[in-house]
Amino acid sequence: MPRAQAERAVPQKTPRGTHSGSSDPLAPRTRSAVAYAPGVTDAPNAAQAEYWNAARHWVEDIAGHDDMLEPLGRPAIDALSLEPGQRILDIGCGTGATTRAIASAVAPGEVVGVDVSGLMLGVARERGGAEFIEADAQTYAFDPASFDGAFSRFGVMFFSDPVAAFANVRRALRPGGRLAFVCWQSTSSNEWWSVPAAAIARWVDASAPDEGPGPFALADADRVRGILTDAGFHDVSVRDERRPVLLGGHGDIETAMGYLAASRFGKQIREEASDPRAAFAAAREALAPYVTPDGVSMTAAVWLVTARA
Ligand SMILES: C[S@@+](CC[C@H](N)C(=O)[O-])C[C@H]1O[C@@H](n2cnc3c(N)ncnc32)[C@H](O)[C@@H]1O
Numbered sequence: 001m002p003r004a005q006a007e008r009a010v011p012q013k014t015p016r017g018t019h020s021g022s023s024d025p026l027a028p029r030t031r032s033a034v035a036y037a038p039g040v041t042d043a044p045n046a047a048q049a050e051y052w053n054a055a056r057h058w059v060e061d062i063a064g065h066d067d068m069l070e071p072l073g074r075p076a077i078d079a080l081s082l083e084p085g086q087r088i089l090d091i092g093c094g095t096g097a098t099t100r101a102i103a104s105a106v107a108p109g110e111v112v113g114v115d116v117s118g119l120m121l122g123v124a125r126e127r128g129g130a131e132f133i134e135a136d137a138q139t140y141a142f143d144p145a146s147f148d149g150a151f152s153r154f155g156v157m158f159f160s161d162p163v164a165a166f167a168n169v170r171r172a173l174r175p176g177g178r179l180a181f182v183c184w185q186s187t188s189s190n191e192w193w194s195v196p197a198a199a200i201a202r203w204v205d206a207s208a209p210d211e212g213p214g215p216f217a218l219a220d221a222d223r224v225r226g227i228l229t230d231a232g233f234h235d236v237s238v239r240d241e242r243r244p245v246l247l248g249g250h251g252d253i254e255t256a257m258g259y260l261a262a263s264r265f266g267k268q269i270r271e272e273a274s275d276p277r278a279a280f281a282a283a284r285e286a287l288a289p290y291v292t293p294d295g296v297s298m299t300a301a302v303w304l305v306t307a308r309a
Pocket of ligand 1: 065116138
């Protein structure tokens, strides 16, 4: 697997909340011109690499995603009990917000972010503060026992072989090193998903499979325990964490609708719904009761998972 690829073109950033420069949820989204990493094209997670290299909404609304996800990732950072001088791996680091937060906690230590998306890493490298490797965390040959801890905020649900992937991460940790990550619980426990999904169900099937690579692949706590144990981890803990999340971050219903339109939901509506305008209107109506002065606030349920190598 190659080390970090040459810098890729950093995508154009659009102002906060505008999503591809258009507030019209029906406007077609530009597709990424960035090809996926040469080193992962024939790898087990090539389809995910392709998806994440085209996930432009993540780089077009960096502030919105970070704002929305920060409160959910913080407990996993805290669970690492970071100390200056440590070396930490951020798995599926995306545009690098958590990588930077961890880097400042372990300075003068070191953080390495690994991700299959050159698109996301283009932003992460521009933001700086850490080393970034464009590679598949499932197969990349990390130096054995070279990290004190491994972390992820929603970057570990996309492996074709989760046991192999977590075993690879464990080998990268020193014996006794900590693993801490957050992943989504079931769709039904997550209002931010279930409410819009139910609203648009008349037009598209937005249900997500609970297994297989995808955002809800680790929704079953027993399965998570089994995967980590099979991967050789000890002291596995899976803790229920629920808190409100602002859809698309601080803002208003337009912010939330912009997030939705740019997300998997929006793509599905534009591509599959017989009446996309009606589907978006139904989603907006469903979000209205959740509007607060801070934004559209809905329950998020995650597993805070910790273990030792
Ligand atoms: C939901 S995003 C989360 C990004 C980031 N951790 C955050 O919270 O902002 C999932 C990330 O995992 C990355 N990813 C998916 N499969 C991966 C793999 N096999 N190895 C490394 N990264 C992967 C994606 O490219 C994407 O950046």
